[in-house]
Amino acid sequence: MMAFGILLLSLAALLQFFSSYCRSLIAASSKQPLSPEVKDVTGLTKGASGDDFARVIQLLHLCPERPEDRSSVQAIGAYFRMINFLRATVARVVPSLRAWTEFERAQCAYFAAVALDRRIAFSRDMLAQQMDT
Amino acid sequence: MPGPLGYSIWFLGALLEVSVVVCAVAKHSLRRYLFLNLYMAASFVVSVGRFHFLNHFGLRSNEYVYFYLYSDVLLTIFLYFALISLYALVFDEMKVKSIVRFAAVLLLAGTALFSYSVIAESADKILSHFVFELSQNLYFVGLVLTYLLWGAILKLRETRTRLIQLVLSLGIYFSVFAATLALRNLYPNLHVVWEYTAPLFGCLLPLSWAYAFLRLPEESRLSTARLVVIPR
Numbered sequence: 001m002m003a004f005g006i007l008l009l010s011l012a013a014l015l016q017f018f019s020s021y022c023r024s025l026i027a028a029s030s031k032q033p034l035s036p037e038v039k040d041v042t043g044l045t046k047g048a049s050g051d052d053f054a055r056v057i058q059l060l061h062l063c064p065e066r067p068e069d070r071s072s073v074q075a076i077g078a079y080f081r082m083i084n085f086l087r088a089t090v091a092r093v094v095p096s097l098r099a100w101t102e103f104e105r106a107q108c109a110y111f112a113a114v115a116l117d118r119r120i121a122f123s124r125d126m127l128a129q130q131m132d133t
Numbered sequence: 134m135p136g137p138l139g140y141s142i143w144f145l146g147a148l149l150e151v152s153v154v155v156c157a158v159a160k161h162s163l164r165r166y167l168f169l170n171l172y173m174a175a176s177f178v179v180s181v182g183r184f185h186f187l188n189h190f191g192l193r194s195n196e197y198v199y200f201y202l203y204s205d206v207l208l209t210i211f212l213y214f215a216l217i218s219l220y221a222l223v224f225d226e227m228k229v230k231s232i233v234r235f236a237a238v239l240l241l242a243g244t245a246l247f248s249y250s251v252i253a254e255s256a257d258k259i260l261s262h263f264v265f266e267l268s269q270n271l272y273f274v275g276l277v278l279t280y281l282l283w284g285a286i287l288k289l290r291e292t293r294t295r296l297i298q299l300v301l302s303l304g305i306y307f308s309v310f311a312a313t314l315a316l317r318n319l320y321p322n323l324h325v326v327w328e329y330t331a332p333l334f335g336c337l338l339p340l341s342w343a344y345a346f347l348r349l350p351e352e353s354r355l356s357t358a359r360l361v362v363i364p365r
Contacts, residue, residue, distance in 0.1 A: 003318035006273075010311035013280055017304035020283070020360045021341075024297050027355040068347055071340050 022079035025072050026107045029114040038117045048113060050105025053080055056112040063119035064126065073115055080108040135328070142332045147180040149339035156346035162295075165351070168218035169299065172211040173339060179204040202261055206268045213241060213271055216278055219300055223285055240278075244270050269314065276307040287357050294353040295345050297360070302341035309334045 039045050042056050060073065087101040135143065153173040157163045163170055183201060190196040217237040221230050248266040255262050282300055291297060313334060317327050 003315045007312055007315035007319065010276065010308045010315060013276060014305060014308035014312060017279075017283070017301050017308055021298065021301040021305060023360045024294065024301060024355065027359045028294055028349065028353065068344065071344060072348075 018075075019079065019082070022075055025076060026111045029111050030107065032114050032117075034110075034113055035117050035120075038113055038120065042113050042116065044109070044113055048106045048109040050080075050083075050102055050109060053105060053109040053112060056109055056116060060112055060116045060119065063116065064123050066119055066122050069115050069118065073112070076108050076111050080105065083108070139329065139332070142329060142336065143180065143184070146332055146336045146339065147177055149336055149343060150174075150177040150180065153339045153343045153346065156343045160346050160350075162346055162351065165222075166218070166299070166346075168211075168215040169342065172208070172215040173342070175211050176208055176339075179208055199261070202264050202268075206264045206271075209268045209271045209275075210241070213237075213275060216275055216282070216303060219296070219303070220278075220282055220285075222296055223282060223289065223291055223300075240274065241271075244274050272307065272310055272314070276304075276311050279304040279307050287361060290357050292354040292356065293351070294355045295349040295351060297355070297357070298345040298349060299342060302338055302345065305341070306334070306338040309337065 034042075034044065041059060042052060044052060044056075057073075057077065083101050083104045087098065087105070091098040091101050150173045154163070154170050154177075157166060157170050182204060183197070186194075186197045186200045214237070217233060220233050220237075224230075224233060245267055248270050249263055252259060252262040252266050279300065283304055285291075286297060286300060310331075313327070313330055
């Protein structure tokens, strides 16, 4: 019984810490403007929406990985799935939660687009280095 | 003996621990986050020591078991002080460093006394039991303290992105560990699973700390209002 109580409490704490951590990752990238190329490629010309996330992630996987952003992209992927689950369950009956989940999904898509922008710049740098040598 | 997967997770963990210190040195943050880096350096040294004892004496030897237990409690105490150093950073402007230190030592002594009172009646191997109990209790104290620190960060509207991410990573680490310990007690027969989960989750903390040191400059700021999950 005691172990079950500890499990519930620690899972609740984990959920809160994890969502705040993901929001801090998103907040850190939300100030960065997207390059015109990435806007064109992803179609995020009028701002991001949650439905763009899967497409942007697919594009992200086409670029060479940067080791330093791998874990954050995975964390945001997990956060996005969590938000989707909320949207499909609780948000159906709570309208304010529905608007919030839409906003969060859009933020996740913007984060992925910023990561894509960085990976493209990284690939370009690598190519330039290879051309030099 | 651990299999290839066990060894891979172990080496990955050790590598990540070193990378935290390297990233902190490269970004000139070693002194500012000294206790965090000391904990990571100690973790690496302990990993090397455990590998040495495992190879020389074997998994079931007394030497390895004792080294594992005592190094574990030492690491937990290091982690506890790393957490307290984050408290000191959050409350930096209030000039309450000495009070934080005193309260931390008092809480550590209290936890040690409580752990002793729990195991005092067991007649044999009292020191090993004490060390194990203290280590477990300190993890739960750590989780509660991190939760309180997170509350203080929100209340004080702390804006330092790196500091916020370091605290949140620690919170994730402590809560995953507490959940794993609880699950271990509920399902002790799944020891094959537990053998890999602890070292795997152990990689989370150095990974996120290395990211915070590498990617986020000390000057980076964000509003804590964006981090609270309150649908409007």
